[in-house]
Amino acid sequence: MNRPKTDPTWRRLSIRVVWVDLARSILSLVPGIVAVVFVGTEFSPGVFWPLLTVAAWGLVGAFFDIVRWAFTRYRVTETEIERRTGVLTRRHRTVQRDRIRSVDLHAKLRHRIAGLRIVTIGAGQQSGAGESAFYLDALSVHDATVLRKELLDSTSHITADEAPPTVEVQPAASEPAHNEKLLATLRPWWVVYNMFSIWAYLTAAGLLWGLHWLLLMFNVNLYAFVSQLADWHSIGWFGTTVVALVVIGAIGAIGMGINFITSYWNFELAQVRTGDKTYLRTRRGLFSTREVNRDEARMRGMSIAEPLLWRWMGLADTNIITTGLSLWSMEQPTAILPRGPVKVAREVSAQVLGDPSPLTARLRRHPMAALRRRLWWATWIGLAPAVALIVPAATNTVPIWALWVALVALPVALLGAVISYRVLGHAVVGDYLVVRSGLMSRSTSALLRSSVSTIAVRQSILQRRLGLSTVSAMSAAGWGAYEAIDISSDEAVSLASQFAPRLVDEFTLASTKR
Amino acid sequence: MNSISRDGITSIRLPQLRVERRAVWWWLLRSLLSWGTVLAALLSVYAIWPGTRPWLVVPLVVTTLVLLAKIIVEPWWRYRVHRWEVSANATYATTGWVVREWRVAPTSRIQTVDAVRGPLEQLLGLSTLRVTTASSYGAIKINGLDHRIADEAVTRLAAVAELTEGDAT
Structure with a gap:
């Protein structure tokens, strides 16, 4: 096998990490110093x-980084x-x-200024188990690029000594052009898809909190300022709430x-061929840059999720189903x-x-019995809050109208049942098993048939009466289990x-009744 | 009674082996310990704080019914359903009572094979055969085996699984 020559000596992280920490520490004091020196705010711990x-x-x-720098070594054999x-x-x-x-x-702004990159190596961890990855925080741009080349480029003969000694701010841009195919780039109007979500309120809370403390140092009280803007008493609590929700939103x-x-x-998704391997590479970021290379040999499929509330505008999240990348990571390495x-x-x-993509294939609809099962469950779930309140209401612990309010859950649940039935679908398309389900987020997943490691077929009592079964295909990739829910x-x-022929055939019987 | 899906185009036959009869006791004791504790906790709250009584009537009734079902019906039902088989190519098992399930895992994808013995199982001389694949959901658990049979199955499976190359994902 054509292994790259490697440098088996132990290497170190970059000491610049420590300077970055110290610089950040000093920079964060700047607004405070400005406030004290130029505005004349009195220094008080309560504000600062x-x-x-x-x-x-x-x-x-900085202290921990010095320790970490002193005691961390890595090498590639x-x-x-x-x-x-x-x-x-x-x-x-x-x-x-x-x-x-x-x-x-990847690099945060401070790493970019200092010419540093954090290297995360995704290896064979179980994606569901939340195991920590192999993490090097941080290497100089040059070392990081060399390391990536060594690890990904199994045919190149680059070593630390031969690599170009120049330190590039954008290591990606000056790389030799491999066989690259650009699949997608950012369209600015996609911002519309990313502005409206419940997280907007959390973002606003963080922003306002930060602004409040910053202004407090300059003797401006944001809360008092807003209180003076309008006569909130005359608007009333309802109006105030509406205004607050709209403005904060x-x-x-x-x-x-x-x-x-x-x-x-500068987001771009590209298919990169280096040597005998193919990678799906994403690059993005203005201040913090991030580049992720995903080995296509590890890819087991893809899934597209469309959240219910935004389906009318055709909004979708796209993830690849792959082994070794954590689904729980904030950075969402599987999102391409x-x-x-x-x-x-x-x-x-x-x-x-x-x-044609398996994800756009026509899927088989599931039998009407699947709708009946959903309506049955929705009825009970919709009635549950009211049932729980019967005894308390009968003994006057809660007022009787609370029962009627609790009954509102019923139509909502029934509507949910219909929606989640209409979503269901499955098909075997070429090498892929395609399944679709999900109430709040309609998710269509295509899973490579050869990656299925366990098959399970499940039937509850109700499902048995309705003649339904749920077929799960378990795989090491992605969520671990992909299900065709309620098929006949x-x-x-x-x-x-069909999707795992050699496995099941041993246990199947030819039917006596056709 | 010969197959799960009675009139399918193809159907699957049941695994060949049944679990030990003693497993009935294991399921019974397990339910008694878990749901019995919940019921006891609810009853103590009911007895100690009169203010909570109106809220506890429905939960108490539900817990009692669940406990009764789990000690009277579940063990016997499970004993009828649970079956297993280890062939050269695959491990195959049926489990469950209210929700029945059959699972097949190919031997070539097996990552670990364990015989697990909890305290109750040790008391009854039982063992659980646990076969895991690379998927976090893909494990097959076969409860209620005699510990000698389970150990033997572990040895056999481990020997076969070792022959397969690659990282089995």
């Missing part, structure tokens, strides 16, 4: 504590990458190079929009597109999975033997 906390945090961070770290608990971690699924470089939406633009600036139009998601899926029982075994 958020700043002091940030500054102290920076110092503590012929077959594995190793890392030793820790002071009190020495950790020695070894990852087989052929198990590496992704090498991810708007602030949050704008904040989310700006956040989206800065984090997805930002939240955007479903049309683009489908086009990309056709280019990644093969044209007659079809269950034949579906299972």
